[in-house]
Amino acid sequence: MGKIIYLDHAATTYLDPKVKKAMEPYERECYGNPNSVHSAGRKMLLAVDQARKNVADFLNCTTREIVFTSGATESNNFALRGVIKAYQANGVKNPEIITTPIEHPSIFKTCQDLKKDGVGIKYLPIDQEGIINLKSLFKLVSSATVLVTVMYVNNEIGTIEPIREIGKIIKKINETRKLPIIFHTDGVQAAQYLTCDVDYLHVDLLSLSGHKVHGPQGIGALYVRKNTPLKAIQTGGDQEYGLRAGTLNVAGIVGFSKALEIASRSKSENANKISRARDWMIKKLIAEIPNIRIIGPQGNKRIPSNIYFRARGILGSDVVFMMDNNAKIAISTGSACSAGAAEPSLVLLALGLDAQKAKEGVRVTLDKNNTPLELKVFINSLKKIIKEIGSQ
Structure with missing residues (x-):
């Protein structure tokens, strides 16, 4: 089997050799539990403390504001469920969340689940590029609003949302409120390319994931601003300041912090x-393949690595399958967390495409190590495959 051309870096990234090297001592030589009081445990705790500092430096926050998790899905669930639980404990009977219709499944489906328990869910309108309408935020906020959650970068179409501007609006609204609105962003797709300075962004909660930044899988973090109302959502030990029970994944934490560094x-x-x-x-696609339509914004409103398109009348899943099978090129139809679903893309439906067109999306996501030759091979292979599918 020849080498695969990998163009699906929004789904996962390779483990950086420097990250792997940093992790190795904690996978083979050091194996104490960081909560143990003996010397082996203390050594592991020192490694966790240093890693926590590195993550805090990346976000421009204090170490006390970093909670390690198993990844973005847990961080996002923790943010939403933890805030709702905290406000309900504070006497808020019918809390509301404001979000967007194009969030990652770990946000979108969590909101749907919370809705079953009586939590109100409101959706910010978006334009054809997936960018939210800031003015609508003022209209949607009510006395019951406790949380706003908007992803920093859309994982399918690469749209960069105006997180700092949202944060400023919420900060202004909170000046006249007894119970503040908490602002969360899923920063997973942004971490490699955009600032994640939490003070600059004016966020209270921010989710990160290791394997999207050339770190290990199974590790992530949730930034929790000091004094943010948040309750633990799982029971067990008192790890992570009593917020997240479970033995810490030391090797993963060390690797994650190295990747962010x-x-x-x-x-x-x-x-x-x-x-x-x-x-x-994008220029080559538009110029050389007549049926291609680029979806999402252009220029600096789009994350550097993302290209999302549809070939008119051709299922995205067919393109992905044939590019893999015939050309050994790995691309996707969208979120890896939704892969295998036969339904149209919820993101494309929210953008106003009909159900058939919403099945035609194809996502290509680049990385620093993709070569010009690989990209040329991709363009040439895509032209052949779209022509072949179109002739069937």
């Missing part, structure tokens, strides 16, 4: 390089 150093350089490759590919 590397991403922070090369963020601007990688963003510029990958943006140029993305723009070149």
Whole structure:
């Protein structure tokens, strides 16, 4: 089997060799529980403390505001369910969440689940590029609103939402409220390319995931601003300041912090390089494949790595299958967490596409190590495959 050209980096990224090297001692040589009082445990705790500092530096916050989790899905569930639980404990009987209709499944489905328990869910309107209407936020807020959750970068179409502007609006609204509205963002797709300075963004909660930044799978974090109302959603030990029970994944935590350290150093350089490759590919797609329609914003309103398109009249799943089977090129139809679902993309439906067109989406996501040759092979292979499918 030949080498696969991997163009699905929004789903997961390879483990950086430097990250792997940083993790190795904690997978093979050091194996104490960081909650144990003996020397082996204390050594592991020191590693966790240093990693926590690295993550805090990445977010420009204190170490006490970092809670390690198993990844973005847990962080997002923790943020939503934990805030609702805290406000209900504070006497709020019918709390409301304001979100968007194009969130990651771990937000969208959690909101749907909470709705069954009486939590009100309101959706911010979006334009054809997936960008929210800021003015509508003022209209949707009510006395029952306790949480606003908007993802920083859409995982399917790459839209960058105006998180800082949302944060400023919420901060202004909170000046006249007894119980503040909490602002959460899923920052998973943004971490490699955009600032995640929590004070700059004016967020109270921010989710991160290791495997989206060339770190290990199974590790993530939730930033929790000091004094944010948040209750634990699972019971057990007193790890993570009593907020998240369970033995800490030390090797994963060390690897995650190393990945963020590397991403922070090369963020601007990688963003510029990958943006140029993305723009070149979009121009080639439009110029050389007549049936291609690019979905989402252009330029700096789109994450550098993302290209999302539909080939008119052709199922995205067919394109993905044939690119993999015939050309050994890995791409996707959208969120890896929704892969296998036969339903149209909820994101594309929210953008106003009909059910058939919403099945035609294809996502390509680039990385710093994708070569110009690989991108040319992709364009040429896509042209052949779309022509082949179209002739059937």
